[in-house]
Amino acid sequence: MSDTIDYGKLMHRAMRGLIQDVLTDVRDNGLPGAHHFFITFDTTHPDVQIADWLHDRYPSEMTVVMQHWFDDLEVTDEGFSVTLNFGDAPEHLYVPYDSIQTFVDPSVEFGLRFETQDEDEPTDPTDEQPDDTDEEPEGEDDHGDAEVVSLDSFRK
Template structure:
């Protein structure tokens, strides 16, 4: 028996189950009302399947939107596949749940973020390093980066656009 309960992994498993349930409902019934999803995933995950030109264009991370046009949404136990339109070119994608970094439905201000242990430790070290800096050296900019204009039907977006 383990000496500690791993709440972090238990929570991540539950959140991925929620995503699987939501996507299963959408695959069966379509998107209800104004619901739509921004899904950011790790393009370097070994089980992600995307076109080479997409992985070249978005090394490391990509955000896809499931909203107006999507096809062949197939939801499995380990991940989901969907065909999205990139500038009038339909592209099939396979995204394992383990590769998902964020899942957001801005129509109802709902979002999930998955952080690895390494990311949490890096942020903790960054905060500690920042606390050691004099106030003048700290970046106090609150201006979010400006998103690039959309190209075609599918759009990779920055989630900062939806933060309040």
């Protein structure tokens, strides 16, 4: 038994459980109203499954948008899979919850940010995004905390 309570780890687990609950509801009932999600994840995570061309284009992180068109949403205790449209090319993705860096629903100004301690290299911003993605938010380099994100970076 540890001498301390790891609140950061407990908070991360609770926040990932919240994402799982939200995605399960969307799987069962669809997206209500104007809700939509920007989900940024670490493409270097060993359990992420994306097409090779997407990994080549986004070697460190990728932001996807679940809004107008998505298909085959499956939600498990470890992550979710979904088919998204990238320039009229449907691609199936698997995203483990542990790889998620941000989860934002701008329709209600809700956002979560997960900071990891294992990431040493800064990410490279990219000029192009697939049709179902948006500009990726700039993260901070102080790792190890979980926090609610500012939605200013997602406003157009």
